[in-house]
Amino acid sequence: MTDASTNSAPAARKGASxxxxxxxxxxxxxxxRRFRLYGAAAISMGLLFLCVLAVSIIRSGAPAFTHAVVEVEFTLSEAQFEEAESQLLKTAVYERYFNAALTAQLRDAGFDVAFDENTIRRIIGKTGGTIRSYYRADPDRVGESVTLDLPVSSRVNGYIKGRVTRENLLDSRFLTQADLDLVDAMRDRGLIETKFNWGFLTGKDSGVDNPGGAGIGASVVGSFFxxxxxxxxxxxxxxxxxxYLEEFAPRNWFTDMIEVNISNLAAVPSIVFGILGLAVFIQFMHLPQSAPxxxxxxxxxxxxxxxxxxxxASLKAVPPxxxxxxxGVGASKMQSVFHHVLPLxxxxxxxxxxxxxAQALGETAPLLLIGMVGFVARQYPDGVVDGFLDPNSAMPAQIYTWASRADPAFYEKAWGGIIVLLVFLLAMNIVAIILRRRFERRW
Amino acid sequence: MPVLWLVLIVATLALGGFFAGRRRALSDAGGDHRRLHSLPAYYGWNAALKVAVPAAGVLTVWLLAQPLVVGLVVVGDLPQDVVTEGSSMDLVMSEVRRTVSGLEGAVAAGVMSPEEARSPLLDAQRISEALREAGQIVSGQLPQPVISAAQQMRQLDNAGDWLMSGAALAAALAGLLWALRETGAAFRARNAVENGLRAVLVAAASLAVLTTLGIVLSLIFNTVEFFRIYPASEFFGSLTWSPSFGGRSELGIWPLLWGTLYISLIALIVAVPIGLFAAIYLSEYASRRVRSVVKPLLEVLAGIPTIVYGLFALLTVGPLLMEVFGNEGLGWMRSGTAVMTAGLVMGIMLIPFVSSLSDDIINAVPQSLRDGSYGLGATQSETIRKVILPAALPGIVGAILLATSRAIGETMIVVLGAGAAARLSLNPFDAMTTITAKIVSQLTGDADFSSPEALVAFALGMTLFVITLALNIVALVVVRKYREQYE
Incomplete structure (x- = not known):
């Protein structure tokens, strides 16, 4: 007892209190504290990345939804129409008439800026094709005075939206400082206005030289099919x-093989599926390339x-x-599954x-290999069968095509396309969440 | 007869079979369905299945086999000398196929009569004329054997189509007769239908195996083909990658493999610490409310399509890095597309992948281990570092392996963000390229599929498939072992 008491108080550390x-x-x-801080920092980093991504998508993509248009009153006479149609280079003739009309209009308005027809051509780009198809779609308009909304060239568009500034603009055959003076003057008088670009949502892809006319509509249809x-x-x-796997499969080597296969397929890189598609569907079965x-x-x-x-997982969640x-009431195994478990x-x-x-909608890599990228989706499919079999693009493939073109004006389109794609994905996910919230059942 | 019509006819027959079967059973039972073995609808389903399934089977097999058989027959009949220098049987056959579709188009457009398209007198000049009239693309002079081969192919295809329609309809009718013969009040229709249904379910489940088989076969065949015209020792031994479609290309895999691994490494250096710490914070420190907000937000990063990350790398991160490390700044970087750009962005993409997997694994560590550690006076961070992480380590390693396999197989980010030059370099600000990026660039050009420059993509795909499969299997085994440990 006594030795216990001598040893009982452990030597207290100095100053311990x-x-x-x-x-x-x-x-x-x-x-x-530091450890906790690391964790918080990691999460903030993740959220920061998300914010940067979102901001850069919205900031770079929003301009794609607007474009600057020149409002011009224009009359094409019957004689001019006849003459233009009789020429070999029809669009050039339309363009000449139009540019002449616009030049006259601007002179009448008394602009004090020096300009000529070349200036106008640099500002609104090639207009002949647009004008020709406008009149050919409805020949009654010939001879009438109409107001045309023509989109300005992609560089002027960039200037108006602030992508191109006077400082970093070098005089070139595409655009000069003097052109911008005219643009500014036209904007002051309200001849150039920024409008919502419906053409981007409903339009088709354009060639590499016409970023302004490119739209995502046709590839949305391709994605839809x-x-x-x-x-x-x-x-x-x-x-x-x-x-089969959840309700009927006996445990044997065959079922095991299927299970292993499914879990592995879920992790196979998407590009490998593209190779499969190329080899089996296109090389072997000769299905049409680029077809939805x-x-x-x-x-x-x-x-x-x-x-x-x-x-x-959801079959498993239905209680036994x-x-x-x-x-118990006499249903067969098949009936119990199809009449009771499956609906639940x-x-x-x-x-x-x-x-x-939603995942499949955003997938790009396999589409590159089956030829959806080289293809320029210039038109909508004619019918349902064509929708499946005619070459078309898809949203992500279209975005990739734009991103790999040299003209930076297409980058804006690519970002805009991403916004459209993300809106679709968001809508699908919201529907999924609502479905889950509304019908989820806890047993 | 177009396949669509055939399908519609078979579907109609099946519908008819449904009502006929049902009616026959009921009339056999004298209209009293209590005397039937099964519910009346099952007799209908039995007939419908017996019409549709054999016909669909015949149709599928025929559609798959006919091009092969016709191709073999036509190749067998072609004289050997059509294959000229610098050409191959594949090229000749694709020319034959083009001619066939040209002829079809010309006949459909009405510029050539069906008889003329079949006549042995048809020559190259007339074909190009007709094609031009039909507004189609005309290639150069067609040799006569190709034209006759095309005509033969058309004939065979035509005959095959008729035979197929006949066979499919015969199968459907035979099925209908069979079903109606066996239908009677005592016939066990439910069992028959359920057995059929079960077979359909098994077939659907086997599709996963078929897909894997398809992947493996298409990779192996083309890889073997590639190694026949390009030595495997060069592919695995050479340190340069310089494909040139004129011939004499060097196709060594090492620069691509190095680029792939380097970019994945940078991605993991970004993703693993952030993902792991985020998972630790979320599972151990965060309140329920923070967790319910932050976790889905982080997972949004995983739901964003990779094309978006690719564009982000190309147009946002690349220029940003250029400002700091480019010629204006430190001068280490020559262009915006570089290993660093792709690696950073890929790292961002992988954060939620690492964090949610690790989160699951940390949550699976039993509470008793934590309680034991707290009981000994350890702080929370000490518990995490000394107890939870060691316990969860195998699972976390598995998660990192899965993330690695994701990084190695990622395509869009590297296609857009990493550049196109294949080089072996240690500088992370150099442009490099990866296996996936080269698969895309070799297969999206205009090269024909029999040149080594195009076939190499399949060998690259095979390499990629083997690497990612091995990583996945190891990771799954590790994770499963770990789970069993605590269950």
Whole structure:
């Protein structure tokens, strides 16, 4: 007993007190604070990246939705129309008439800036094609006085939006300082206005020399047909595969092989699916290149693992009591699955499908390989069958095409295309979230 | 007969089969469905399935096999001397195919009568005339054997189409007869339908295996083809990559592999610390409210398509880095597209990938380990560093491996952000290129698919597939082992 009491009080450390932290504790607390700070810093970094990304998308993409137009009153006489149509280079003749009319109009308005027809050509670019198709679409307009809204050339457009400034503009055959004087004068009088560019949303792709006329509409249609193929194929196949694996499959080597395959396919790089599409669908089966059908088939194979994984999760979430009850009243195994389990799992399946489709919509790499990039989507498909089989572009492929063109005016279009693509993705994800919120069931 | 019509006819037959089967069963039972073995609809479904499935099977197999068989027959009949110097059978055959579609177009446009398109007197001049009239592209002079091969192919295709229609319709009708014969009150229709349905389910599940098989076969065939015309020792041994379509190209994989690994390394250096710390903070420190806001926000980064990141690298990050490291600044960087640009952006893309996987894994560490550590007087950070991280390490390694495989297989960011020059360099501000970027550039040009410059893409794809597959399998095994440890 006595020796216990002599040893009982451990040698108290010098200055140890609950009220004063010793250096060791302080060090440990400091480490704790620092560690916590690292974590917070990491999260702020992640969120910062997200903000930078969002800001740069919106800042660079928003200008694509507006464009500057010149409002010109113009009359094409019957004789001029006849003459222009009889020439070999028809558009050039239209352009000459138009430029002459505009020059006269500006002179009448008394602009005190020196300019000539070349200046006008540099400002509004090639207008002949637009004017010709305008009159050919409705010949009654010939002879009438009409107000044309013509988009200005891409460089002037850039100047008005602030992408090109006077300082970094070198006099070139494309645009000179004197041209900008005229542009400024026209803007002061309200002849050049900035308007919402519907043509970007509804238009088709243009050639490399006409960034102003490029629109994303045709490739939206291409993407739509592709998603249709993906939906029609991957939903039934994915659901059937999941039902088999989740409800019927015996545990044997075959089922194991399928499981391993599905989890591996989910991680195969998308470009490899592109190679598959190229080799099997185009080289071997000779399906048409750049067709939305082929793109849809490739994306179906890519989306299947995603859909199967989410479908299996929602089938698993249906409690076994439902199956037991169905079997108990005399349903067959197949009936219990198709009449009871599947309807209950449907909201989850649809959510997973929409998310899979959203992923497929943004996928680019496989589309490069099946030829959706070299193709310039100059027109809308004529009908439903053509929509699947005629070469077309898709939104991400179109964005890539624009991004790889030399003219920086196309970059703006690419960013604008990204905004359109992200709006679609956002809409799909919101639908998925609403579906989940509304129909999710906790057992 | 167009396939669409055939499909519609078979569908109509199936619909008819449904009603006929149902009716027959009911009449056999004297209109009293209680005397039937199964519900009446099952008899209908039985007939419909027996019409549709065999016909669809015949159709699919035929559509897949016919081009192959016709191609083989036509190749067999072509005289050997059409394959001239510098050409190959594939090129001749693609010319034959072009001629066939040209003839079809000319007949469809009405500038050439069907008889004329078949006649043996048809020569190259008449074809180019007709094609020009039909507004199609005309190639140079066609040799006579190609024209007759094209005519033969047309004939075979035509005959094949008719035979296919006949076979598919016969299969459908036979199925209908079979179903109607067996239909009776005692027939176990439900069992028959359910067995059929089950077969459909199995077929759907096997599609995953078929896809893998398709990937592996298409890669292997073309890779073998590539190694036949280009020595494998050069592909794996050479340190230069300089494809030239004129011939004498050097196609060594090392510069591409180096670029791939270098960019992935930078991406991981960005993504792993940020992702890991974010996961630790979210799972151990963050309040429920912060977590419910921050976690989805971070995962938005994973849902953004890679083309967006590619553009971000090319147009935002590249110029930004140029301002700091370019000629205006430190002078290390020559152009905006570089390993650093692509690596940084790819790192951003991988953050949510690392963080959500690690988050799951850290959450799976049992609470008892934490409690034990706190009980011994450890602070929270000490617990994390000394107890939780070591326990979660295998899982985190698995997550990092999965992220690596993602980085190696990523295409759009490197195509747009990393440049196109294949070089072996240590400077992260140099432009380099990767396996994926070169697959794209070799297969999107105008090269024909039998040249080594195009086929090399398949060998590259094979390499990529093997690397990512190995990484995934190792990662999955590691993660599964780890999960079992705590379950």
């Amino acid at each position: 609950l009220h004063r932290t010793d250096p060791r504790t302080r060090r440990r607390n400091g480490a704790e 592709m998603m249709l193929v993906v939906l029609v194929l991957s939903l039934p196949i994915g659901v059937a595969a999941s039902i 059908l082929v793109g849809g088939l490739v994306l179906t194979l890519m989306t299947l693992p995603t859909i199967i994984i989410s479908t299996r 009591s439902i199956r037991d009850a169905a079997l 799992a449907m909201p989850g399946i649809l959510t997973g499908t929409i998310i899979g489709l």
